[in-house]
Amino acid sequence: MESIYPKRGPRNLFMGGIAALLLGIGALAGSLSVNFASASSSAANARYIGVLSKPERIADFTVYPGQTRTINWGNGFQTCHEALGANVAVIPTGGQPGHVTMWKSGTRPNTSVINYDNTGAVENAFVFTEIYLNGSYGYSKIYSLQKVRVIIDWSTTIHNC
Numbered sequence: 001m002e003s004i005y006p007k008r009g010p011r012n013l014f015m016g017g018i019a020a021l022l023l024g025i026g027a028l029a030g031s032l033s034v035n036f037a038s039a040s041s042s043a044a045n046a047r048y049i050g051v052l053s054k055p056e057r058i059a060d061f062t063v064y065p066g067q068t069r070t071i072n073w074g075n076g077f078q079t080c081h082e083a084l085g086a087n088v089a090v091i092p093t094g095g096q097p098g099h100v101t102m103w104k105s106g107t108r109p110n111t112s113v114i115n116y117d118n119t120g121a122v123e124n125a126f127v128f129t130e131i132y133l134n135g136s137y138g139y140s141k142i143y144s145l146q147k148v149r150v151i152i153d154w155s156t157t158i159h160n161c
Helices: 018-023
Strands: 013-015 048-063 068-072 081-092 098-103 114-116 123-130 139-144 148-159
Touching (some): 048 068, 048 081, 048 139, 114 123, 139 148
Antiparallel strands (some): 013 048, 081 148, 098 114
16 A cells, blocks of 8 residues: 655745634734643643635545555644644546545545535535554555545644644
8 A cells, every 4th residue: 555645845834813713714814823732731732713814735546446545644744733633625536436445544434524425515624634653653544445636725623732
């Protein structure tokens, strides 16, 4: 099984609020951070949402019918980035309807993240995935029932730095 290493380039990261994340506001005046730590927890346990001012394409690859591809998140993310939010777009190229499943590890779940038809229309979903936990980088797996092109555009991180 081939691993995919996301491409990373220069980026313009600013701290955005929950409203920016949920409502898709492209820019906020000034710099905000959202702290997920409770009043009783220490600053070391604080979590923040970082929103890129412009999404960054980090992966573009093909998944063949019945194939599972592995994405290795250990390429250039800081160790304080615990999870990322990204738009996953699927372009069906096999001419048949199907679905894409994305999961962390273990046995493939009996679910789908994206369903697609046979028209070749681009389908997408916004997903969060863990990229660093307990001292090591993680990975995600992607399976497709039919041949598809998968594009991942990174826009958000959850981090503690």
